[in-house]
Structures are given as structure tokens and as C-alpha cells.
Amino acid sequence: MRLSKTFIKTLREAPKDETAKNGELLTRAGYIHKEMAGVYDYLPLGLRVIENIKTIIRDELNKLGCEEISMTTLQNPEPWEKTGRFSDQEVDIWFKTELASGGELGLAPTHEEPIVEMMKSYVSSYKDLPIYIYQFQTKFRNELRAKSGILRGREFLMKDLYSFHTSEEDLDDFYQKVEEAYRRIFERLNIADCTYETFASGGIFSKYSHEFQTFLPVGEDTVYYNNDKSVVLNKEVYNEEVLRDLNVTDEKFEETTAAEIGNIFKLKFKYTEPLGLKYVDEDNSQKTVYMGCYGIGVSRLMGVIAEKFADEKGLNWPETIAPFRYYLIGIGENGEKEAEKFYNGREELTLFDDRDKRPGEKFQDSELMGIPLRIVISDKTLAENSAEITDRKTGESWKVSLEKLFDSF
Amino acid sequence: MRLSKTFIKTLREAPKDETAKNGELLTRAGYIHKEMAGVYDYLPLGLRVIENIKTIIRDELNKLGCEEISMTTLQNPEPWEKTGRFSDQEVDIWFKTELASGGELGLAPTHEEPIVEMMKSYVSSYKDLPIYIYQFQTKFRNELRAKSGILRGREFLMKDLYSFHTSEEDLDDFYQKVEEAYRRIFERLNIADCTYETFASGGIFSKYSHEFQTFLPVGEDTVYYNNDKSVVLNKEVYNEEVLRDLNVTDEKFEETTAAEIGNIFKLKFKYTEPLGLKYVDEDNSQKTVYMGCYGIGVSRLMGVIAEKFADEKGLNWPETIAPFRYYLIGIGENGEKEAEKFYNGREELTLFDDRDKRPGEKFQDSELMGIPLRIVISDKTLAENSAEITDRKTGESWKVSLEKLFDSF
Numbered sequence: 001m002r003l004s005k006t007f008i009k010t011l012r013e014a015p016k017d018e019t020a021k022n023g024e025l026l027t028r029a030g031y032i033h034k035e036m037a038g039v040y041d042y043l044p045l046g047l048r049v050i051e052n053i054k055t056i057i058r059d060e061l062n063k064l065g066c067e068e069i070s071m072t073t074l075q076n077p078e079p080w081e082k083t084g085r086f087s088d089q090e091v092d093i094w095f096k097t098e099l100a101s102g103g104e105l106g107l108a109p110t111h112e113e114p115i116v117e118m119m120k121s122y123v124s125s126y127k128d129l130p131i132y133i134y135q136f137q138t139k140f141r142n143e144l145r146a147k148s149g150i151l152r153g154r155e156f157l158m159k160d161l162y163s164f165h166t167s168e169e170d171l172d173d174f175y176q177k178v179e180e181a182y183r184r185i186f187e188r189l190n191i192a193d194c195t196y197e198t199f200a201s202g203g204i205f206s207k208y209s210h211e212f213q214t215f216l217p218v219g220e221d222t223v224y225y226n227n228d229k230s231v232v233l234n235k236e237v238y239n240e241e242v243l244r245d246l247n248v249t250d251e252k253f254e255e256t257t258a259a260e261i262g263n264i265f266k267l268k269f270k271y272t273e274p275l276g277l278k279y280v281d282e283d284n285s286q287k288t289v290y291m292g293c294y295g296i297g298v299s300r301l302m303g304v305i306a307e308k309f310a311d312e313k314g315l316n317w318p319e320t321i322a323p324f325r326y327y328l329i330g331i332g333e334n335g336e337k338e339a340e341k342f343y344n345g346r347e348e349l350t351l352f353d354d355r356d357k358r359p360g361e362k363f364q365d366s367e368l369m370g371i372p373l374r375i376v377i378s379d380k381t382l383a384e385n386s387a388e389i390t391d392r393k394t395g396e397s398w399k400v401s402l403e404k405l406f407d408s409f
Numbered sequence: 410m411r412l413s414k415t416f417i418k419t420l421r422e423a424p425k426d427e428t429a430k431n432g433e434l435l436t437r438a439g440y441i442h443k444e445m446a447g448v449y450d451y452l453p454l455g456l457r458v459i460e461n462i463k464t465i466i467r468d469e470l471n472k473l474g475c476e477e478i479s480m481t482t483l484q485n486p487e488p489w490e491k492t493g494r495f496s497d498q499e500v501d502i503w504f505k506t507e508l509a510s511g512g513e514l515g516l517a518p519t520h521e522e523p524i525v526e527m528m529k530s531y532v533s534s535y536k537d538l539p540i541y542i543y544q545f546q547t548k549f550r551n552e553l554r555a556k557s558g559i560l561r562g563r564e565f566l567m568k569d570l571y572s573f574h575t576s577e578e579d580l581d582d583f584y585q586k587v588e589e590a591y592r593r594i595f596e597r598l599n600i601a602d603c604t605y606e607t608f609a610s611g612g613i614f615s616k617y618s619h620e621f622q623t624f625l626p627v628g629e630d631t632v633y634y635n636n637d638k639s640v641v642l643n644k645e646v647y648n649e650e651v652l653r654d655l656n657v658t659d660e661k662f663e664e665t666t667a668a669e670i671g672n673i674f675k676l677k678f679k680y681t682e683p684l685g686l687k688y689v690d691e692d693n694s695q696k697t698v699y700m701g702c703y704g705i706g707v708s709r710l711m712g713v714i715a716e717k718f719a720d721e722k723g724l725n726w727p728e729t730i731a732p733f734r735y736y737l738i739g740i741g742e743n744g745e746k747e748a749e750k751f752y753n754g755r756e757e758l759t760l761f762d763d764r765d766k767r768p769g770e771k772f773q774d775s776e777l778m779g780i781p782l783r784i785v786i787s788d789k790t791l792a793e794n795s796a797e798i799t800d801r802k803t804g805e806s807w808k809v810s811l812e813k814l815f816d817s818f
Binding site: 005006007008009011033035036039040041042043044047050065067068069070071072073074075076092093095096097098099100101105107114118119121122123128131133138140142143144145154155 | 414415416417418420442444445448449450451452453456459474476477478479480481482483484485501502504505506507508509510514516523527528530531532537540542547549551552553554563564
């Protein structure tokens with residue numbers, strides 16, 4: 001992408017009402033644009049990061065045999081009334097609206113009810129199970145306050161996976177596979193070393209659920225961890241009984257803040273029972289389907305990663321999700337010519353700063369935008385038949401020969 | 410994709426409340442699932458068709474230098490009030506909702522107002538223009554009636570492109586480039602020969618706008634066309650004055666129904682003026698930005714193409730957007746073995762019917778799902794060291810040697 005051709009600009013000033021670092025930096029660097037608190041547009045660079053995160057998640061879920069679909073925002077109240085979740089007393093973050101032809105609708109804050117309803121068209125026999133279905137879909141939650149940039153959205157992108165099984169063992173088995181897939185996803189996103197599987201409340205249907213919490217100063221959750229961080233507990237389950245249960249009463253726990261980027265939950269019959277999702281088993285008896293659900297906050301992840309790696313100069317993306325691998329600058333007539341040559345054929349990898357601006361400004365923007373490697377070709381580097389590479393992470397610079405640059409970059 | 414592993418099933422019965430052919434066939438073939446009238450989920454096959462359509466549109470728009478972003482559903486009333494379009498009297502298809510913290514919001518039926526507002530952060534000088542931005546985004550329209558399957562959605566997917574210019578000539582020039590891109594898109598979608606650029610009302614800011622109308626019995630629009638279809642008019646502009654204006658008073662026009670799959674519109678100052686999107690020109694004077702907008706109904710296109718090519722046996726996708734190229738069936742022990750071999754490495758091209766079902770049922774499903782080429786490998790074809798290929802479009806069957814099958818399919 002040529003910076004001279006894109007509409008985005010880096011902004012020197014942070015937006016006044018943006019107090020979260022991720023919101024401030026992502027806006028200044030031209031990745032997002034704020035519509036209102038908790039509601040953001042994704043600009044070309046931001047959309048590329050989102051798509052890169054989706055690609056990693058999709059890849060790991062497809063390996064488990066999961067199938068991708070896309071469900072709707074508008075929600076018929078009926079199935080939600082059967083589970084008691086359409087009531088604003090029960091679920092206090094609904095956005096609701098009215099059909100012109102009459103009747104109240106909701107905007108989906110999550111999709112358990114409609115997916116269970118949908119499964120009634122596709123599940124009749126034990127032979128139809130197991131089923132694993134996911135989507136990347138916008139969720140709507142009417143949060144009273146939304147001050148954390150894209151960490152807490154009123155409108156945000158989530159990956160939600162639902163699984164359906166004939167037995168608890170099969171659910172347990174798949175649950176574990178998703179745990180492992182989540183670990184691989186967080187490794188590929190470069191946040192495995194600060195993201196911990198955390199015991200949280202399982203509601204009344206299972207002892208615990210698991211959250212994936214990334215330790216982060218601005219995180220909105222409070223968690224407790226033991227010395228080697230082998231046991232991490234959400235505040236809601238940090239009590240004597242649970243510590244006894246997990247056999248860690250002797251250990252010392254410390255408190256920290258964290259951002260929940262994923263959760264996995266054995267729902268069992270919680271939604272399939274009230275909505276009547278049944279199958280006929282081998283012995284011809286009717287049985288209720290076991291269910292699990294597994295979320296990852298995609299836009300929140302982008303915010304968490306932005307916060308996590310940012311420094312005083314700006315953003316700093318892991319290579320796996322950076323919108324571009326290279327930030328290319330040509331200086332001087334010959335430098336610009338060589339830069340054009342490098343860009344040609346590498347348009348998808350390279351953010352080419354071909355704007356009519358001073359090199360200093362380009363260097364600053366390359367740092368603010370957080371592109372992993374900066375490549376500078378100038379008359380000075382050309383005198384040594386080379387280009388200068390700078391690593392955004394370490395700040396380290398080194399020379400590579402033009403030959404190597406054109407061959408292996 | 411293995412049919413034995415997917416949750417979707419073809420349904421022998423049409424849903425009772427589904428009167429449109431596209432809705433009926435797409436549901437029976439397992440492409441979509443209805444949440445309520447005009448609100449549909451996209452299942453794995455349906456999502457693949459949608460993504461294939463998006464890929465073609467994206468490719469042609471990127472060639473024009475357009476940039477992709479993603480805007481929001483939730484709409485702050487402010488900019489819409491400035492253009493007079495938040496009023497339910499003015500725009501009668503709004504879904505509206507309330508923020509928990511107070512204040513009314515709308516669900517975006519289109520995105521002119523927020524994109525003009527956004528551009529105020531990025532446009533200040535003539536050097537910043539032109540700008541071309543598009544998105545694939547869900548739109549919400551509170552239609553009183555929605556009986557045409559995915560041809561008229563209350564929640565539907567649209568591609569909307571917006572352009573910003575310093576002069577009318579530049580807008581005219583880009584408008585023409587989009588016209589040409591649209592023609593290439595419709596060619597790649599195989600509907601160029603039944604889709605006509607149609608004169609429609611231009612409102613008060615330009616004489617005409619242009620719609621792209623696909624002639625179709627269930628289309629909801631009425632259009633008039635001359636003998637060689639070189640002039641097509643929407644009913645709203647079919648009058649003496651317009652015929653005189655276009656110099657076609659001598660010609661005979663016939664009436665037909667059509668589905669509007671796209672439109673392009675020279676908005677000029679319609680939204681940029683009331684919202685105050687200005688730039689400083691070379692001579693230092695402040696000027697208002699020229700604007701154009703260009704839509705394509707993505708989910709509607711899928712419905713139009715489904716209707717257009719369907720026959721009594723089911724769907725019939727053009728190769729360019731079919732969810733898979735091949736529908737693969739192995740019959741008998743050796744046939745199944747060879748089919749497995751063929752499938753290996755062609756998972757993305759092939760819908761493999763490896764279910765434990767009779768061949769007749771598989772043949773029927775291959776036709777209902779409308780996959781372009783059916784490949785059957787049976788003990789019978791293997792006796793001749795071949796496979797049987799059947800073209801969904803023509804019904805024609807022919808043999809290819811296994812060697813050719815493995816080499817060139």
C-alpha cells in the first residue's frame with residue numbers, strides 16, 4: 001500500500017475524549033475512528049489487523065473440524081424468552097428495537113439461543129452429532145460506560161464457537177481440544193507468555209468455567225495468581241472453598257488486573273433443555289443434546305495487543321498480525337528509485353511511504369504505526385550498495401546488501 | 410468439504426412461510442436458515458458463495474484504487490439530523506434503539522452521513538483528494554413486508570463505495586470508471602447478459618442516477634426497455650419528458666420486472682454541504698467536497714443469481730461463485746477408494762459426498778446444491794479406467810480417464 005494513495009493520516013494529537021492508551025494510539029496511527037464511546041470504525045490498517053487475527057483463529061478452529069457460518073444481529077424474542085434471557089432484569093445489556101410490522105426485537109449480545117433453535121432443523125439422530133460451528137460476528141452490548149477504547153465495546157467483533165454432543169465425555173474431550181487450540185492461537189498472537197487460563201464461575205451447571213486472561217494494567221478484571229502462575233483465579237471464585245478444592249491453600253496469591261480475551265464454558269443442558277434440542281439415540285430413546293460454547297473477543301484482542309506492546313513511540317505489532325511486514329522509505333532520487341523497485345511485487349507486504357514528506361516525519365510515522373521492519377534506501381546506503389533495516393521491537397538497525405534485500409525480503 | 414462431517418442437510422420440504430424461489434431453494438439446499446422474514450443466517454455453503462461474490466467485487470474495486478474499511482451499525486443521530494434523514498417521516502425504514510446511558514441511536518440503513526463526518530478528520534487540503542472508500546457491511550431496513558427471500562432483507566449485506574473529489578469532472582471521471590468496474594463484476598458473476606444500466610431518478614442534484622437492473626420475473630421493480638435494450642428506464646422516470654431528453658420518442662418500449670442489484674449516484678454536495686466537508690484549494694479558498702456513492706446488494710445478488718439459474722432440479726451456480734467446483738461421489742469399494750485419493754489435496758475445490766447414502770440420493774443432492782461439475786468414480790467407470798463427469802448446467806455427461814482426472818482437475 002502506498003501512503004500517498006491512502007486517505008489515512010497519522011494524527012499528532014490524541015482525541016480529547018479518548019483516555020485508554022489503545023484507543024488513543026490506534027486513532028492517532030490511523031487504525032480506527034471513533035463513532036461514539038465503545039463504537040469504532042476499522043480503517044484500512046485496522047481492518048487488516050482484524051483480518052489477520054481472524055485468519056489465525058479460523059486456521060486453528062478449522063483444524064478441529066469446526067464449520068464457519070454467519071448469524072444475524074436481529075433477534076426474535078421467542079427463544080430468548082424460553083431461557084429467561086430476553087428480560088432486561090436478567091440480561092441488562094440488551095439493545096432493543098421494534099419491527100415496523102409490530103413486535104419487539106433484540107440486537108444479539110451473544111448467539112446461544114438462535115444457534116440451538118437452528119440446530120433443531122439439523123439434529124435428529126445421534127448420527128448427526130457432534131457438531132462444531134463458529135462465526136465471526138458483531139455483538140451488541142448496551143454498556144452503561146465504555147471508556148477502554150476497543151477493550152470494551154458496545155458494538156464489537158467476537159468469534160463464538162458452539163459445540164453439540166451426545167455425551168459429557170465427548171463434550172469434555174472437545175473442550176480440551178479447544179483449550180489447546182486457544183493456546184496455539186495465543187502463541188501465534190505472541191501473547192501466550194502473559195495470558196493465563198483462569199478459573200472462573202461455572203454458574204450452576206459446572207463447577208468452573210475457564211477464562212483466558214491477559215495480564216494488563218488497564219484490564220478491567222481482577223485475578224489472583226500463585227507463585228509460578230500455575231493457578232490463576234478470577235476474583236469471583238477467589239475464596240477459601242475454591243482454594244481448598246484446588247488444593248492450593250498453602251500457596252501465596254497475588255492480585256493483578258487482566259483483560260479477558262476468551263472464555264470456554266461447558267453449558268451442558270443449560271440452553272438445549274429449555275429450547276428442546278433433542279436427538280434419538282442408538283437405543284431409540286430421546287435425549288437432550290450436550291452443549292459447549294467458546295468465545296474470543298477479536299476486536300478486544302486487537303486492543304489488548306496494541307496496549308501490550310506499545311511504547312512511548314507508538315504501536316508495535318507482532319509480525320503475525322501486523323498490517324504490513326515492511327515500512328519502506330526511499331531517500332533521494334536514487335533511493336526512491338530503488339524503493340519503487342523493491343515495492344513492485346511486494347505490495348501486500350509493504351507499506352510504502354512515498355509521500356512528499358521529510359524523512360524524520362516518515363521515521364516517526366513508521367514507529368507510531370508499529371510496522372515490524374523499517375527499510376530505508378538512501379543515497380548514503382546505496383553508496384555501500386545496501387539498505388538499512390530497523391527492527392521496531394528492539395530499535396536495532398543493520399545493513400543488508402541490495403542483493404540480499406531483493407532476494408530474501 | 411466432506412458432507413459426512415458437515416452439519417448441513419438438504420431438506421426435502423420447502424419451509425411453509427417461504428414463498429420466494431430463492432429462499433425456498435437456498436433453504437432446502439442448506440445454504441441459508443431463516444430467523445424471521447427478511448433476516449437470514451448464512452450456513453457454510455451460503456457463506457462461501459457470499460465470500461466468492463465479495464472477492465470478485467473487492468478485486469475490481471481495488472484495481473480502481475479503492476480502500477476497504479468497516480463502519481458501524483450503531484448510529485449517532487447528530488449527522489443524520491443535519492441532513493434531515495434521522496426523521497422517520499423522511500426515512501421510513503429506520504430501526505431505532507436507546508443507549509442505556511441515555512439517547513436515541515439508529516441502526517445504519519446506509520452510511521453516507523457517518524462517512525462524510527469521518528472524512529472531516531482526513532480531508533483538509535486539495536492534496537488529500539480524491540478518496541475512494543468502500544466496505545462490505547450489514548445494513549438494517551425496517552421493511553413493512555419482506556417476502557422475497559434474500560432479495561429484500563431487513564438485515565442484509567451491501568457493498569457501499571463512497572468517493573470524494575475536488576471537481577465535478579473528477580467525479581464524472583470516477584463515476585464512469587465505477588460503471589465499467591460494475592460491468593466487469595456482472596460479467597464475472599455471469600449475469601451481464603441480463604443486467605442493464607437503467608436510468609432512474611437523480612433527485613434534485615443530478616438529472617439521472619443509474620441503477621443496475623437484472624431482468625427477473627420476481628424482481629420488485631418495473632422497468633421499460635427499447636427494442637435492442639440500449640435504453641432501459643425505471644418506471645419512475647418513464648415519461649414523455651425523459652424520452653424526449655434521451656432522444657428516443659420514436660422507439661417502442663416494453664415493460665418487465667427486474668431486481669435492482671446496484672446503483673451509482675452523483676451526490677455532489679448533497680451530504681458534504683450540510684455536514685460541512687470542505688477543503689482548502691490551491692488558491693487558498695475553502696471549497697465543498699464533491700461526493701459520489703455506489704452500492705451493490707451482495708446478499709441480494711446471491712438471491713438473484715440463485716433465482717436466475719435455478720431449474721426444476723435445484724440451484725445452479727456459475728463457476729465463479731459456486732461454493733465448490735466439484736461434487737464428488739465414489740460408488741463401490743474401489744470407487745470410494747479412488748474418490749478419497751482425488752479428494753486428498755483438493756479439499757477446497759471439492760464437496761465430497763462420502764455419506765452412507767444411496768447414489769440416487771447423492772445425485773439428487775448434487776443437483777439441488779447446484780455444484781457445477783459432478784464427478785462419479787464407480788466400479789463401472791473404473792473398469793474403463795475412467796470417471797464420469799456431469800455438467801450441472803447442461804446435464805451432459807462424459808468420461809475422462811483417471812490419468813486426466815488426476816492431472817487436470
